[in-house]
Amino acid sequence: MIVFDIVAAVLAVGAIGYLVFALVKPERF
Numbered sequence: 001m002i003v004f005d006i007v008a009a010v011l012a013v014g015a016i017g018y019l020v021f022a023l024v025k026p027e028r029f
Helices: 002-024
Strands: none
Touching: none
């Protein structure tokens, strides 16, 4: 399904962005 692919892509980008943010600002975690 196209909708599921879009949701999966958004979650993947969000997860990668969250990991990068956690690495850049570890003092918040």
